[in-house]
Amino acid sequence: MKVAIIGAGSLGQSIAKGLLKNKVVSSLYLTKRNTHSIKGFDDHNEVILTSNNEEAIKNSDILIFAVQPRHLENILNTVKPLLKENHVLISVITGFSLDKIEAIVGADKYIIRSMPNTAASVGQSMTCLSPNTKGKEKVELAKTIFNSLGLSMVIPEEQLQAATVICASGIAFWMRLIRATTQGAIQLGFEADVAHELAMQTCFGAATLLKESGRHPEAEIDRVTTPGGCTIEGLNEMEHQGLSSSLITGINKSFEKINQIKN
Numbered sequence: 001m002k003v004a005i006i007g008a009g010s011l012g013q014s015i016a017k018g019l020l021k022n023k024v025v026s027s028l029y030l031t032k033r034n035t036h037s038i039k040g041f042d043d044h045n046e047v048i049l050t051s052n053n054e055e056a057i058k059n060s061d062i063l064i065f066a067v068q069p070r071h072l073e074n075i076l077n078t079v080k081p082l083l084k085e086n087h088v089l090i091s092v093i094t095g096f097s098l099d100k101i102e103a104i105v106g107a108d109k110y111i112i113r114s115m116p117n118t119a120a121s122v123g124q125s126m127t128c129l130s131p132n133t134k135g136k137e138k139v140e141l142a143k144t145i146f147n148s149l150g151l152s153m154v155i156p157e158e159q160l161q162a163a164t165v166i167c168a169s170g171i172a173f174w175m176r177l178i179r180a181t182t183q184g185a186i187q188l189g190f191e192a193d194v195a196h197e198l199a200m201q202t203c204f205g206a207a208t209l210l211k212e213s214g215r216h217p218e219a220e221i222d223r224v225t226t227p228g229g230c231t232i233e234g235l236n237e238m239e240h241q242g243l244s245s246s247l248i249t250g251i252n253k254s255f256e257k258i259n260q261i262k263n
C-alpha cells in the first residue's frame, strides 16, 4: 500500500505510527510545511518526509487528508489536477462534508470520510467511516487500513459529528477521568506514578471486562458493590455530585460546539 498523509500533525502522526507499527504500508509520505518537527519518522525506510503535497500525491494511491479544516479547501483545489481515477481519498477532517469534498474534486472520486482518534498510534483507535457513493467500492480497503489501527465501523455521514465527540474527543474525556482517579489516589497516599498506574490498569480492566463478557456495565457494577460496602457509598456520592449527568451534559455541549463550527 502506498499511502500519503497530507498534514502530519497530531492525528496524522498517530495514524502514521500505527501504520508503521503494523507494517501495512510499502511507502508512506508524510507532508507538512515544517517537516523538521517530524524528523524522527524518516528512520523508517518506507517513510518520505516532504512539504511538497504534489510529490506525495503523485507517488501514492491512498491519500489521507489530516490538515485543519480551514486548510482543506485550498489544498484540494491545488492537488485536484493530480488526482487519478484509482486514488482513494480519505479525510479525517472534522465537519467537512462529502458534498463539499465532491464539489471540489468531483463525485467520480473514491472519497471516504473517517473519524479515528489518537489511539491509532497504539493500534486502539475506534474509527467511524462514511463513504460517498463511489467510495463504497473502496470501503473494505478503508476498513482494512483502520482495522490495523484498532476497530472500524461504517456509519451514516449524518452521525459522523456525534461519532467525533464520542470517539475522537472521547479520548480526552477518558484521559481526564483517569487523571481525576489518579488525583484521588494521591490524596489517599499513593505516590503519583503508582497512582497513575493503578488508575490506568483499572480503567483498562473495566473496558476489557465489558468487551470480553459482553455484559452491561450495571451488571458488572452489581458484582463489585458489596451491600453496605464502600463501593456503593462512593458511587452514590459521585452520582449525587452529578458524575453521569456532567458527562452527558459535556458530551452534548461538545456536540453543540461541533455543529456550530463552520469550515
Ligand SMILES: NC(=O)C1=CN([C@@H]2O[C@H](COP(=O)(O)OP(=O)(O)OC[C@H]3O[C@@H](n4cnc5c(N)ncnc54)[C@H](OP(=O)(O)O)[C@@H]3O)[C@@H](O)[C@H]2O)C=CC1
Binding pocket: 006, 007, 008, 009, 010, 011, 012, 031, 032, 033, 034, 035, 053, 066, 067, 068, 069, 071, 075, 092, 093, 094, 115, 116, 117, 118, 168, 169
Ligand atoms: N487531534 C485529534 O485527536 C483529532 C483531529 N481530527 C481532525 O484532524 C485534523 C487534524 O487535526 P490535528 O492533527 O489535531 O491538527 P494539527 O494542527 O496537529 O495537524 C495539522 C497539520 O497540517 C499541517 N499543514 C498545514 N497546512 C499544510 C499544507 N498546506 N500542507 C501540508 N500540511 C499542512 C500542519 O503542519 P505545518 O504547520 O508544519 O504545515 C499540521 O501539523 C483536523 O481537521 C481535526 O478536526 C479528527 C479526529 C481527532
Ligand SMILES: O=C(O)[C@@H]1CCC=N1
Binding pocket: 094, 164, 168, 169
Ligand atoms: O477538538 C477538536 O475539535 C478535534 C476534533 C475531535 C478531536 N479534536
